[in-house]
Amino acid sequence: MYSEKVMDHFNNPRNMGEIENASGVGTVGNAKCGDIMRMYLDIDDNNVIQDVKFKTFGCGAAVATSSMATELVKGKTVQEALEVTNKAVMEALDGLPPVKVHCSLLAEEAIHAALWDYAEKNNITIEGLEKPVNDISEKEEEVEEEY
């Protein structure tokens, strides 16, 4: 049911934990399944993500997608990190079962929420970044139709 990569990231999650005094912190949840994900970003003066950590109170696929998402954004610029969509996370994990697609959306949205927090703290606008939602369960229906 799950790819080897999903199992690997679930069993050995990368970058789990938190960052003290992070440049940006984002928390999103899904009211339908009750899962919550929090992302911490450490961003330097050149807008490069130097460090990223996550905490996920959720299902195994949510843990695996958060872990993979942290690997994909680490070392990237803020603009590049915006391109890390839930689809990119899923592809990097060699796919997810259709009922678990929404878990990857939580990872994308948590990164966006952390970037939003960073932008607000620094009084800047990140081009292409939309205000994140706290509960992604509304967005989820649109996404599931695509797969």
Ligand code: FES
């Ligand atoms: Fe909701 Fe996985 S079941 S995030």
